[in-house]
Amino acid sequence: MGIVAHGRLPGMAMLAVISLKGGVGKTSVALGLAATAWAAGHRTLVVDLDPQANATAALDPEAYEFTTNDVLADGRLGIAEDAIVASRWGPGIDVIAGERALEHRAHAEGPDSALRLRTTLSGALDRYHTVLIDCPPSLGELTRNALAAAPAALIVTEPSYFALQGAEQALEAVEVARAATNLGLRPAGVVVNRVRRSSEHAYRLEELRRAYPELVLEPPIPDRTAMAAAQGAAVPITSLRAPGAQDLTRRFATLAGHIEEALS
Amino acid sequence: MTTPAPRPALRKAADAHVHPADPSGSHRLRPAGQTPAPPAEPIPAPAPTVPAVPAPRRLSGPLNGITSDSLRAAGRRGRRRADDGKLVELTVKLPKSLRKEFRAALKAQDRQADDVLAALVRAWLDR
Ligand SMILES: Nc1ncnc2c1ncn2[C@@H]1O[C@H](COP(=O)(O)OP(=O)(O)OP(=O)(O)O)[C@@H](O)[C@H]1O
Ligand SMILES: [Mg+2]
Numbered sequence: 001m002g003i004v005a006h007g008r009l010p011g012m013a014m015l016a017v018i019s020l021k022g023g024v025g026k027t028s029v030a031l032g033l034a035a036t037a038w039a040a041g042h043r044t045l046v047v048d049l050d051p052q053a054n055a056t057a058a059l060d061p062e063a064y065e066f067t068t069n070d071v072l073a074d075g076r077l078g079i080a081e082d083a084i085v086a087s088r089w090g091p092g093i094d095v096i097a098g099e100r101a102l103e104h105r106a107h108a109e110g111p112d113s114a115l116r117l118r119t120t121l122s123g124a125l126d127r128y129h130t131v132l133i134d135c136p137p138s139l140g141e142l143t144r145n146a147l148a149a150a151p152a153a154l155i156v157t158e159p160s161y162f163a164l165q166g167a168e169q170a171l172e173a174v175e176v177a178r179a180a181t182n183l184g185l186r187p188a189g190v191v192v193n194r195v196r197r198s199s200e201h202a203y204r205l206e207e208l209r210r211a212y213p214e215l216v217l218e219p220p221i222p223d224r225t226a227m228a229a230a231q232g233a234a235v236p237i238t239s240l241r242a243p244g245a246q247d248l249t250r251r252f253a254t255l256a257g258h259i260e261e262a263l264s
Numbered sequence: 265m266t267t268p269a270p271r272p273a274l275r276k277a278a279d280a281h282v283h284p285a286d287p288s289g290s291h292r293l294r295p296a297g298q299t300p301a302p303p304a305e306p307i308p309a310p311a312p313t314v315p316a317v318p319a320p321r322r323l324s325g326p327l328n329g330i331t332s333d334s335l336r337a338a339g340r341r342g343r344r345r346a347d348d349g350k351l352v353e354l355t356v357k358l359p360k361s362l363r364k365e366f367r368a369a370l371k372a373q374d375r376q377a378d379d380v381l382a383a384l385v386r387a388w389l390d391r
Contacts, residue, residue, distance in 0.1 A: 070275065
């Protein structure tokens with residue numbers, strides 16, 4: 001990836017990964033893109049804004065005390081730097097961990113509450129090429145913080161009726177956030193995840209491509225057991241040799257290229 | 265020229281140890297702008313396992329690893345010290361900003377510097 005954003009390191013990409021619907025693969029796509037960027041030699045940071053802290057579990061940082069909850073509660077300019085820890089994946093990929101207590105930050109707390117992440121990350125990202133913010137499955141204050149902090153939002157969906165409704169609502173949320181807190185925000189596109197060989201999935205995928213010809217990102221990400229295997233072992237998908245993992249690795253690399261094109 | 269005092273490090277959020285499902289933490293989930301009704305009675309001290317305001321911890325440094333529980337154990341103002349031995353003085357030098365923050369926190373949490381520091385030193389020795 002390589003998108004110039006907010007005047008940080010040239011070629012830096014920063015994406016808020018969102019969807020209203022739960023379980024569609026926000027965390028999996030964020031981790032897949034993080035693995036791709038990292039494997040390409042880009043210094044990468046994952047910011048876990050989900051109280052479920054699944055991205056943190058997968059990135060498996062060694063020992064950490066501070067989380068995005070502490071960062072948002074503190075709110076000082078650049079303080080997020082203190083919470084950055086190394087992922088056990090290897091050198092060059094870091095994380096700001098999530099934790100259950102983040103639930104306390106899920107509702108507005110004062111007028112600047114949606115801008116806290118942006119403030120606390122300010123100046124803390126200079127050394128990163130790629131920053132991915134993994135959001136919870138809601139459009140509450142945590143997602144609003146991500147949309148105020150990132151120059152682009154990546155929407156993740158499954159090819160199912162309910163998930164497509166969630167994707168539409170996420171796109172609306174991007175518009176609202178742009179007007180309210182972040183004039184530079186734009187949709188990076190819609191990733192269709194967990195695609196299986198079924199007529200229903202084929203139909204929904206086509207429906208989505210027709211509805212948002214400019215936004216649907218190719219290729220879709222298929223449902224592969226290697227995805228869960230990588231997460232369970234807390235390793236990047238790019239490190240697995242199984243054919244399914246290699247297929248996912250290739251797809252994430254192509255997807256990253258298309259995201260870069262969409263935002264350039 | 266004097267070197268600027270270091271920025272105080274990040275601390276655990278006050279509600280970091282409150283389970284989201286615990287109604288005692290639900291005051292944080294109030295919609296913005298709504299103020300709480302004043303309590304009819306004094307709020308009882310929180311149970312030691314769920315501190316409402318964990319004492320500050322630094323990100324790193326010689327005291328790293330000391331939990332807020334060890335500070336909780338320091339007790340409230342006026343309580344008899346656990347160690348009845350003779351109390352002696354110890355002079356230390358701190359950055360001015362740290363002392364200021366420490367004093368403000370002591371006042372806010374109604375604690376004595378002697379108690380907190382004794383607990384910190386004890387916990388550090390017992391690591
Ligand atoms: N392409 C895929 N192939 C196989 N399994 C997948 C794929 N994408 C996601 N999964 C699995 O689906 C489950 C949900 O995925 P994930 O946690 O990434 O979704 P999410 O949108 O982040 O969920 P939440 O809304 O709870 O944060 C996980 O068990 C994950 O391993
Ligand atoms: Mg998730």
